[in-house]
Amino acid sequence: MEIIRIPRIMQDTSDDYVLRGRKIGFVPTMGALHEGHLSLVRRAKQENDIIIVSIFVNPIQFGHSEDFYKYPRDIEGDNEKLQREEVDIIFMPEISSMYPEGFLTHVKVEKISERLCGAIRPDHFKGVATVVTKLFNIVKPDRAYFGQKDYQQTVVVNQVVKDLDMDVEIIVCPTIRERDGLAMSSRNAYLDKSQREASIVIYKCLIEASELIKSGIIDAGYIKKIMHERLLKEPAVSGIDYAGVYDHTTFNELSEINGDLLLAVAVKIGETRLIDNILINVKRKR
Numbered sequence: 289m290e291i292i293r294i295p296r297i298m299q300d301t302s303d304d305y306v307l308r309g310r311k312i313g314f315v316p317t318m319g320a321l322h323e324g325h326l327s328l329v330r331r332a333k334q335e336n337d338i339i340i341v342s343i344f345v346n347p348i349q350f351g352h353s354e355d356f357y358k359y360p361r362d363i364e365g366d367n368e369k370l371q372r373e374e375v376d377i378i379f380m381p382e383i384s385s386m387y388p389e390g391f392l393t394h395v396k397v398e399k400i401s402e403r404l405c406g407a408i409r410p411d412h413f414k415g416v417a418t419v420v421t422k423l424f425n426i427v428k429p430d431r432a433y434f435g436q437k438d439y440q441q442t443v444v445v446n447q448v449v450k451d452l453d454m455d456v457e458i459i460v461c462p463t464i465r466e467r468d469g470l471a472m473s474s475r476n477a478y479l480d481k482s483q484r485e486a487s488i489v490i491y492k493c494l495i496e497a498s499e500l501i502k503s504g505i506i507d508a509g510y511i512k513k514i515m516h517e518r519l520l521k522e523p524a525v526s527g528i529d530y531a532g533v534y535d536h537t538t539f540n541e542l543s544e545i546n547g548d549l550l551l552a553v554a555v556k557i558g559e560t561r562l563i564d565n566i567l568i569n570v571k572r573k574r
């Protein structure tokens with residue numbers, strides 16, 4: 289396994305693979321790797337010749353008051369995990385080589401970037417779209433792997449790829465959960481014991497909502513109300529950014545339940561912001 293830190297060297301290395309007809313599978317991450325990340329690596333390994341994982345805590349996707357500085361970092365642990373998965377290259381650039389002085393260009397996806405997480409974190413998806421575009425230009429992957437856990441991110445990235453004619457296939461992989469249902473996340477490390485126990489309310493709330501929907505309820509406003517009540521009953525939940533039923537492509541809030549739906553939650557447990565979602569399909573007879 290090779291560690292590359294300089295974008296130009298990563299580009300030259302990828303050029304070489306492309307020239308030799310090797311298919312490159314790419315997993316972009318911010319490190320502090322867990323089984324969720326590794327599931328993407330394993331999927332990439334099944335489908336490509338060369339596996340490249342980037343580890344880069346991208347400053348421009350964090351708001352000023354957010355957790356960029358305290359975001360968990362575990363370079364040694366990450367290296368060990370990726371070595372075990374037989375990854376070919378870790379791309380680990382410095383901030384100054386990704387955003388050198390004079391950097392001026394950003395990628396902004398309209399509308400879908402402004403809903404849900406984007407409504408709470410105004411420049412977040414601009415930062416994501418920009419770094420993903422740069423990483424794709426540097427790594428030159430045939431396929432790139434993302435988790436459904438960050439569902440809105442996958443939709444934004446797909447939009448960038450489509451609108452900017454990028455020649456890369458986006459593969460969305462299922463959310464990997466702890467035994468009790470909590471979606472794995474690097475940020476789970478922030479939770480103390482009682483917060484960790486309380487955090488299962490997020491997945492429980494999603495499952496209960498999906499069961500209510502399957503039982504025939506069509507009023508999305510009612511489902512939203514039940515979701516909020518369920519979350520607020522848990523004293524460790526210090527705030528709800530959003531919780532409800534959304535169109536899975538526009539992220540507009542729905543009033544009636546029909547077709548493909550996104551059930552999504554973003555809450556704060558203490559100071560820690562956690563998100564989760566499930567997609568469901570409901571066919572109503574009219």
Ligand code: AMP
Pocket residue numbers: 316317318319323324325327328433434435436437438461462463464465471472473474
């Ligand atoms: P991050 O390091 O949080 O930026 O995540 C890197 C990639 O891993 C993103 O595509 C995430 O959606 C994905 N990911 C994070 N957590 C999970 C999870 N629990 N299951 C599946 N994919 C995940």
